[in-house]
Amino acid sequence: MKISNETIIEMYEKMVKIRKFENRAMNLFAEGQVGGFVHLYIGEEAVATGVCASLRDDDYITSTHRGHGHILAKGGDMKYMMAELFGKESGYCKGKGGSMHIADATKGILGANGIVGAGHNIAVGAGLAAQYKGTDQVCACFFGDASTNQSTFHEGLNLASTWKLPVIFICENNGYGISVSQARHQNITDISQRAVSYNIPGITVDGNDVFAVFEAVQEAVARARKGQGPTLIECKTYRWRGHFEGDPTVYRPEGELEQWKKKDPIPRAEKYILDNQVMTQAEMDQLNAKIDAEVEEAVEFAQASKFPDVASAVLDVYTDIVEEGRTR
Amino acid sequence: MRELTYGQGIKEGMRIKMLENPDVFIFGEDVGLFGGCFGVTSGLFEEFGEKRVRDTPISEGAIIGAAVGAAAVGLRPIPELMFVDFATVGMDQLVNQAAKMRYMFGGKLKLPMVVRLPSGGGVAAAAQHSQSLEAWFTHVPGLKVVYPSNAQDAIGLMLTAIDDDNPVIYLENKTLYAVPGQVEDEVKPIPLGKANIKREGNDVTIITYGKQVYDSLKAAEMLEKDGIDAEVIDLRSLYPLDKEAIFESVKKTHKVVIVSEEAKRGSYAGELAAIIADECFYECDAPIKRVCALNTPIPFSGNLEAYVLPNADDVVEAVKSLF
Amino acid sequence: MNSIGIIANPASGKDIRRLVSHATVIDNNEKINIVERIILGAQQNGVKKVYMMPDPYNMGYRVEDKLKTSGELKCEIEVFDFYKEDTVEDTYKAVQMMNEKNVGCIVTLGGDGTNRAVAKDIQEIPLISISTGTNNVYPDMIEGTIAGIAAAVVASHQFDKAAYSNRDKIIEIETAGQLKDIALIDAVISRDIFVGSRAIWKVEDIEKIFVARSHPASIGFSAVVGGKTIITEADDFGAYVSIDKNAPKIKIPMAAGIVLPIGTSEPVILNFGEKHETTTYCRGTIALDGEREIEFHQNQTFIFKISRNGPWHVDVKKAIEVGQQNGFFTV
Ligand SMILES: Cc1ncc(C[n+]2csc(CCOP(=O)(O)OP(=O)(O)O)c2C)c(N)n1
Numbered sequence: 004m005k006i007s008n009e010t011i012i013e014m015y016e017k018m019v020k021i022r023k024f025e026n027r028a029m030n031l032f033a034e035g036q037v038g039g040f041v042h043l044y045i046g047e048e049a050v051a052t053g054v055c056a057s058l059r060d061d062d063y064i065t066s067t068h069r070g071h072g073h074i075l076a077k078g079g080d081m082k083y084m085m086a087e088l089f090g091k092e093s094g095y096c097k098g099k100g101g102s103m104h105i106a107d108a109t110k111g112i113l114g115a116n117g118i119v120g121a122g123h124n125i126a127v128g129a130g131l132a133a134q135y136k137g138t139d140q141v142c143a144c145f146f147g148d149a150s151t152n153q154s155t156f157h158e159g160l161n162l163a164s165t166w167k168l169p170v171i172f173i174c175e176n177n178g179y180g181i182s183v184s185q186a187r188h189q190n191i192t193d194i195s196q197r198a199v200s201y202n203i204p205g206i207t208v209d210g211n212d213v214f215a216v217f218e219a220v221q222e223a224v225a226r227a228r229k230g231q232g233p234t235l236i237e238c239k240t241y242r243w244r245g246h247f248e249g250d251p252t253v254y255r256p257e258g259e260l261e262q263w264k265k266k267d268p269i270p271r272a273e274k275y276i277l278d279n280q281v282m283t284q285a286e287m288d289q290l291n292a293k294i295d296a297e298v299e300e301a302v303e304f305a306q307a308s309k310f311p312d313v314a315s316a317v318l319d320v321y322t323d324i325v326e327e328g329r330t331r
Numbered sequence: 332m333r334e335l336t337y338g339q340g341i342k343e344g345m346r347i348k349m350l351e352n353p354d355v356f357i358f359g360e361d362v363g364l365f366g367g368c369f370g371v372t373s374g375l376f377e378e379f380g381e382k383r384v385r386d387t388p389i390s391e392g393a394i395i396g397a398a399v400g401a402a403a404v405g406l407r408p409i410p411e412l413m414f415v416d417f418a419t420v421g422m423d424q425l426v427n428q429a430a431k432m433r434y435m436f437g438g439k440l441k442l443p444m445v446v447r448l449p450s451g452g453g454v455a456a457a458a459q460h461s462q463s464l465e466a467w468f469t470h471v472p473g474l475k476v477v478y479p480s481n482a483q484d485a486i487g488l489m490l491t492a493i494d495d496d497n498p499v500i501y502l503e504n505k506t507l508y509a510v511p512g513q514v515e516d517e518v519k520p521i522p523l524g525k526a527n528i529k530r531e532g533n534d535v536t537i538i539t540y541g542k543q544v545y546d547s548l549k550a551a552e553m554l555e556k557d558g559i560d561a562e563v564i565d566l567r568s569l570y571p572l573d574k575e576a577i578f579e580s581v582k583k584t585h586k587v588v589i590v591s592e593e594a595k596r597g598s599y600a601g602e603l604a605a606i607i608a609d610e611c612f613y614e615c616d617a618p619i620k621r622v623c624a625l626n627t628p629i630p631f632s633g634n635l636e637a638y639v640l641p642n643a644d645d646v647v648e649a650v651k652s653l654f
Numbered sequence: 655m656n657s658i659g660i661i662a663n664p665a666s667g668k669d670i671r672r673l674v675s676h677a678t679v680i681d682n683n684e685k686i687n688i689v690e691r692i693i694l695g696a697q698q699n700g701v702k703k704v705y706m707m708p709d710p711y712n713m714g715y716r717v718e719d720k721l722k723t724s725g726e727l728k729c730e731i732e733v734f735d736f737y738k739e740d741t742v743e744d745t746y747k748a749v750q751m752m753n754e755k756n757v758g759c760i761v762t763l764g765g766d767g768t769n770r771a772v773a774k775d776i777q778e779i780p781l782i783s784i785s786t787g788t789n790n791v792y793p794d795m796i797e798g799t800i801a802g803i804a805a806a807v808v809a810s811h812q813f814d815k816a817a818y819s820n821r822d823k824i825i826e827i828e829t830a831g832q833l834k835d836i837a838l839i840d841a842v843i844s845r846d847i848f849v850g851s852r853a854i855w856k857v858e859d860i861e862k863i864f865v866a867r868s869h870p871a872s873i874g875f876s877a878v879v880g881g882k883t884i885i886t887e888a889d890d891f892g893a894y895v896s897i898d899k900n901a902p903k904i905k906i907p908m909a910a911g912i913v914l915p916i917g918t919s920e921p922v923i924l925n926f927g928e929k930h931e932t933t934t935y936c937r938g939t940i941a942l943d944g945e946r947e948i949e950f951h952q953n954q955t956f957i958f959k960i961s962r963n964g965p966w967h968v969d970v971k972k973a974i975e976v977g978q979q980n981g982f983f984t985v
């Protein structure tokens with residue numbers, strides 16, 4: 004695999020960005036500065052990063068309730084993300100979406116999604132549009148292991164396969180749907196095998212190895228751009244935090260988290276980078292400091308922003324109609 | 332008397348019936364060891380075991396569909412969907428199957444099932460986790476719909492719903508789960524279609540249910556200071572509907588305000604207004620008013636959400652506009 | 655008591671080669687079916703105890719459950735109870751425990767990579783390998799029932815293992831004066847800069863190929879050498895070639911459905927005891943039996959040697975023949 008040092012550094016930077024953003028969001032939630040449902044991506048950074056590093060700016064992604072990582076990896080701006088978590092007017096969704104619904108159409112981000120399984124077919128639609136218009140764009144569709152029990156998953160794979168659509172289905176298999184372990188929600192361990200029924204390639208990769216994800220997605224994207232149809236890539240990974248902030252995680256067997264922490268994707272990449280002199284320790288420290296500053300800047304930006312004017316509540320239900328507001 | 336929260340009341344209702352009848356069982360996403368996303372089923376897994384308190388995969392179609400099938404052959408399932416918003420995913424099973432099978436089959440089947448659906452906004456859960464969709468369910472012939480507002484009613488309605496041989500949609504308001512209430516030591520089943528007059532009054536009838544019962548009672552207190560004596564009716568059961576209680580009250584007050592958390596357009600509140608206009612028009616001496624959420628999805632940001640959802644002030648304002 | 659060990663690799667049959675070549679998917683349910691047939695074949699022929707490696711899909715328990723439910727299970731199945739890492743570590747651990755339990759035979763389900771992991775520590779226990787992986791040279795395509803019967807013959811300890819098995823060759827890779835790893839079939843030096851998704855398929859990045867055996871009718875890197883010369887399991891040597899873009903090209907089956915023209919130097923024979931030393935000039939990886947395993951950077955020295963320190967590989971047909979000739983199957 005030919006991959007430049009710049010790409011390696013870029014991927015490393017993305018992973019660290021996600022980690023630091025999420026850690027900060029976690030603290031802000033604990034402090035009560037951020038509310039609602041917040042699902043963190045800590046531990047799974049290599050997946051979004053490896054996938055989006057294989058995409059162009061004009062490619063699409065669909066995301067999930069656990070979307071911060073996907074959005075950052077696809078080039079989302081931390082400032083607007085953070086402001087959205089705060090519900091501020093300057094946020095990506097002007098405060099209307101919150102953590103679960105961040106979108107950035109200019110970056111091909113078709114939105115985080117609060118409905119488990121909703122992204123599968125939206126991705127199919129984006130793929131259909133690319134095929135219809137004859138562009139070579141692709142759509143990467145992120146979804147969790149537990150979402151593969153929704154009919155939408157099966158419908159989406161079937162349609163994408165039948166119409167040979169440029170969709171890369173990325174299953175983030177973190178072993179749980181909220182409290183229900185994979186063994187209790189489906190009678191298989193490798194979701195990749197579900198591809199067989201739809202006659203598309205399905206593979207399993209180490210989702211905590213950014214290079215493994217990157218390499219697999221490169222191949223799948225190349226295939227999709229050539230009109231050879233969709234691919235299902237299952238990335239085995241683990242979420243370190245609870246399902247949402249506030250989840251006591253009583254359902255986890257003892258030792259499981261610690262075991263997975265040993266496979267932390269970030270030190271793995273760091274080791275590679277240092278061993279192969281892609282960066283020096285000093286450069287790496289500098290990069291980390293830069294990202295720390297960026298996160299702080301995002302928080303300050305969010306804190307300094309205003310809450311939206313209530314009159315805005317009735318805007319954007321439609322492109323044209325403005326709904327009636329309140330007199331109070 | 333004893334104190335239970337609304338959530339505990341729901342659980343208590345299920346528990347009583349589960350102890351009584353081995354055919355009653357619960358299933359849904361994370362309802363087992365986790366105790367449900369809002370903790371409503373906590374402890375039931377330990378008490379009844381995984382046969383009767385089952386975690387399902389994320390498959391709302393299968394959850395509702397399996398309940399229909401199990402009910403059709405004699406069990407009394409209580410499926411739970413984590414949020415009413417996810418009923419959309421299981422809607423075929425609910426609307427085309429559960430609601431219609433008995434009728435289509437010429438009355439040959441019974442479908443005793445209770446579908447639990449946490450509803451409503453107010454928890455910064457944004458557009459896909461905050462809706463109030465009661466109008467969808469009340470619109471469908473074949474479904475019964477209840478919506479308790481307190482622990483005592485939660486128990487009483489649950490007891491009746493489980494014993495009912497028809498599909499019953501059991502709506503719950505997620506902001507009420509932790510609200511404590513006084514509960515009789517032995518709660519009797521509350522017949523469906525029996526409203527509860529929460530406050531008697533002579534000047535205006537406020538018809539409501541669920542969380543808006545609290546807003547309406549608060550509004551009634553505020554109105555009292557202005558010399559307006561409001562009657563507050565908690566419907567409890569949206570279908571069957573206690574028309575008698577409504578008409579009785581209207582005959583007394585001649586003014587009606589209907590309060591619900593739904594988007595106003597196409598709401599169940601609208602249906603209530605239509606029923607009154609249809610059947611009780613000559614008793615009204617003012618327009619029938621609806622206080623609802625705005626016709627928008629529910630926004631995330633706290634101030635926007637508060638603006639979109641109705642509150643006690645809106646009720647006061649609506650009432651005052653009638654005088 | 656006659657016992658056997660079974661190591662079914664839960665990870666085989668689903669890697670990236672389903673995407674970059676035309677390889678088949680072998681899911682874990684299929685492996686369960688095979689394990690079931692092995693056990694049924696073995697228990698009918700005197701095996702009383704079957705030890706199994708634990709895995710995330712619980713293949714062992716699933717088989718046990720299935721055969722108990724159908725009333726067919728006569729032997730005892732013991733799935734080792736240790737903390738599953740869900741990595742190759744589980745294989746190492748299981749092989750070590752099978753050694754402690756003194757099993758008469760180990761049956762593997764997997765590909766070349768699986769067998770390589772088993773070979774590291776199998777010592778004197780005879781090995782039957784069933785192919786459930788991709789591009790395999792080492793394991794055989796054999797029916798599970800037949801493998802189970804052969805395993806029973808072997809585990810009976812009634813026959814000299816030289817009558818049905820041979821000790822395999824391996825490639826030993828040393829660095830910094832220590833044995834770093836082994837390969838059963840081939841070791842490949844590649845400019846591919848990371849282990850990544852493990853499988854190796856990019857021919858343009860290959861520098862050198864070492865083989866313990868080679869044949870043009872096999873698939874993968876050993877076929878590259880096989881295109882020039884055949885080296886059998888019996889030969890007391892191996893060989894290596896360097897990829898040479900300017901050399902005359904031969905069409906080689908590199909992966910399932912992928913036949914490519916490849917130019918190499920003439921094979922250089924590596925006799926037992928001979929060392930080939932190579933020092934890296936850039937970043938890269940060494941792939942062992944088709945999987946990238948070792949990442950290296952510039953100026954690292956590796957030594958490649960061929961030896962006969964591999965496992966006792968059972969010829970299933972021969973084992974059953976030995977049984978038949980000696981009345982082992984007579985009721
Ligand atoms: C249709 C629907 N059903 C249920 C939920 C509630 N819910 C949100 S996330 C989740 C678990 C999702 O698990 P998985 O798809 O594996 O993603 P993960 O959270 O592990 O990243 C559930 C049940 C939902 N949001 N939408």
Ligand SMILES: [Mg+2]
Binds near residue numbers: 147148149178179
């Ligand atoms: Mg998951």
